[in-house]
Amino acid sequence: MKTIKLIKSTLLALSIVIMTVSCSDFLDVNDNPNDPSISTPSLTLPVAQTDFAALNARTMTYVGQFFMYNWATPSNWSANQDYPRYNITTTFNTGIFETSYVAIFKNLTYIENYEDATGAVDYSAYRAIAKTIKGFQYQYLVDIYGDIPYTEANLRGANTTPKYDDAETVYTQVIDELTAAAELALNLPGNAEDPASQDVIFGGDMNRWAQFANSIKLRMLVRLSNTGQDAYIKAEIAKIDANGAGYITEDVTANPGYSDNTDKQSPFYGFFRNPSTNSQTDRGDYTVASDYTINYLTGTDDPRRERLYAPAATGGAYKGVYQSTTLPGTGFTSNDLSKVGPGLLVSHDQDQNIMLLAECLLLQAEAVQRGYITTGNAKDLYNEAIEASFATLGVPNAVTAAQTYYSQALPNVSWDASPNKIEAIITQKWVALNGNSSIELWVEYTRTGYPAGLPIPAESGGVRPVRLLYPASEIARNSANVPTLTNQDAFTKAPFWK
Template sequence: MNTIKIVKSCVVLLIATMTTISCSDYLDVNTNPNNPAESTPGLTLPAAQRNLTALNAQQMTYLGQYLAYNWATPSNWSANQEFYRYTINSNFYGNIFESSYATIFRDLTYVQNYNDASGAVNYDAYKAIAVTLKGFQYQYLVDLYGDVPYTEANLRSANITPKYDDAQTIYKAVIAELTTAASTALSLPTNAENPGSKDIMNGGDMKRWARFANTIKLRMLVRLSNTNQDTYIKAQIASINANGAGYIQADISTNPGYSDNASKQNPFYGYFRNVTTNTQTDRGDFTVATDYVLNYLTTTNDPRLNRLYAPAETGGAFKGAPQITTLPGTGFTSKNLSKVGPGLITTVDANQVVMSMPEALLLQAEAIQRGYIAGGEAAAKAKYEEAIVASFTRLGVANPAVAAATYYSQDIANVNWGSSANKIQAIITQKWVALNGTSSIELWIEKTRTGFPANLPQPVEGGGTRPVRLLYPGSEIARNALNVPAQTATTPFTANPFWK
């Protein structure tokens, strides 16, 4: 993993950003982001990056882990029952929608639209970064909600009730924006200001930003594989090839200077560990492995098991629980079950991954296998195995290359490439393992798209149908009622995303 060292001044700038730019949504008519009194792209960009990273590392990953049946709750806690009952309503995880518009898009739009009045400084590098990150988050909003505000969004007082745009139209518009962002990042004018340490994700390395834009775009194109648009997909991949940057070559991660202080910890770490004492938070105690995921990792002889999960405090065995609201107390309390492991909860100041190499490599493997990228099955196999090595490496498995080769050489379907009759199933199953605890919202979305992993359990109390999307939050319904698309209690289970 490439580590970007952040100087103290960047942390100070970030703190200043968080105090001068207040939280609001697109109904806040008192703030004009195009003419702010106290901000610049250098102050606003790290705040947007920090907020996007925290939302994805915490709420979106936690949601994905439960809907992908990786995590459960012990018998001595009553938390998370909405996951087992599939209680998807307008109060469920509304912060994903709210935070995206209220803070992330607000700040990124400001950066995107900023111009130096004197004309002496060019901010195209900042703009390319802002467009890339907006594309990253818009993709998720479409995947999770369908139609969302896009063309009229982020205009603040100019339009406080934006219309909702068609999901597929947004997808293609974002893909076009990402194409432009990558091109801009690679061809900046000589007077363009480089963000440097103010960019807390890539340290101002614009080739890394071009690769990130290309990789987000690839994810979206692969998502379209069921829509009979192969000609469009191949043309868009040709445009990626044309810019010459390729795809990410290291994890894309964020670090504004995480430290062992309140609200400054690595966000994933801070979800599970308290400040200073490093003792478990309540969430750390009530988040445990499912019996299914531990059984899968055990039966496939996967050494990532003891990196993804920790042995139980009582007895030292790896033990999980089913996703059910009422468990027997004996043997199923938090001390009896495996919790989130040391390969995921690393250090308080660790970089927070936004997009990992295992995901990027598995996306390429799928694109090759589907014929979107040249190379044939041999090339797809190579990317698949490279992704497994990358997963072993980032989780801290000892001797990762050797351990990974031993693992994927077993004659087991969805582990060994040659033993897998359905190569797409193998790729998505390995993604389910590799993204356990990292960008895990992908696991739920990929299950919806492909149906894999096959035979993934779901709670009996959930009614037998895994949800395929979220509902618009109640706050949005209240303030933009004339534009919010109609939705009912069955919408989360029946209204498949357009790419399904």
């Protein structure tokens, strides 16, 4: 039996990766971009973006994949014990909270507040970018933790014990910030500094930043669908329509110059493959497909199966296993099962996906179906989303293959054959975001309960988590402000929008 000693907190591992990536050839600088006191927005922005991409690619996707039953662990490894047991404690995946505040928000706040001493350079483009990324990450912190530090956060020495703001209030304020970010991106002053290549996501294309801000805002507004705030949702979507930028038209990705060197690979790829040799990391060997997901993709004749998963080393079949810490050995080892596939692990320098076009199109389809967006056709958007998913995963002849797929008269595959359109949309999102931004799948399941019939591990106690607990490190240093929670609250205290 192979065993590994898993670090309870992912912060140390993430920080090592982040620091090394930040010192890649692309980001080599004389000043230290991780110390804002001696940096500038042009040096700090790519560091913040790289940290942001890595956190979402690794920890947040890994949590989402296991909570949504896409991945499992083979019988010859004792890794990932906490996942099938849903052992949600104050030491479970703390890097989501800690890296957001300690690295990402610290640098983005520095960018927002920076003023050129000479007054000759305007950094409005950088501020618009910082606001947009903060909006993306703050949304997930509310979705995952509830109340969080916001109004007093990121003040460094001025306030090291910030208060916790009400989750719904943070949501509303973040929506306002995204509105402002899109407006700023579209209306820069004439002397605004062009981020250009220092922007490792859009290369300084501010219209695309406005589209991204609008898309994140739409996701937040759709998240409020159960709260009885339809008038507010429609009014905020009208503001999106008014700025004229629309929504993203291609996958949002980051690439600061990933390379085939230690700790410089594209972060998702580097989770599963070693540099230079392309051999499996331990994680690449102990992360395998779940039986439910393989069976679902096979049963719906979905060619994305061959892109999301690889055939088993032994026998060449596509095979998954149920989530458990007590699997039988025969037929359930890592070589017997499908691992992460070629549509997700493309190359060491692959772009790191942040938000897929498929997700945004499905958000629009839901908004149309619910009457929030009054233009467009929900069915067309749904079908376009499936086509975009096929293209992202590299399915051969993607559009034709997608059309063949969604023409099957199957519920949650064909729009017309789906009696519950929202269920169809969320089920397709579950497939499209497998291995990409997968934390979104868990949050959407909490909101909607779809996909229906998703298994729960036998060792979990029969209830899926609806939130994470605040990290022990935060409780220790900010005990007067951190909300008091029990381990059971991870399963009962749902987000405000539930």
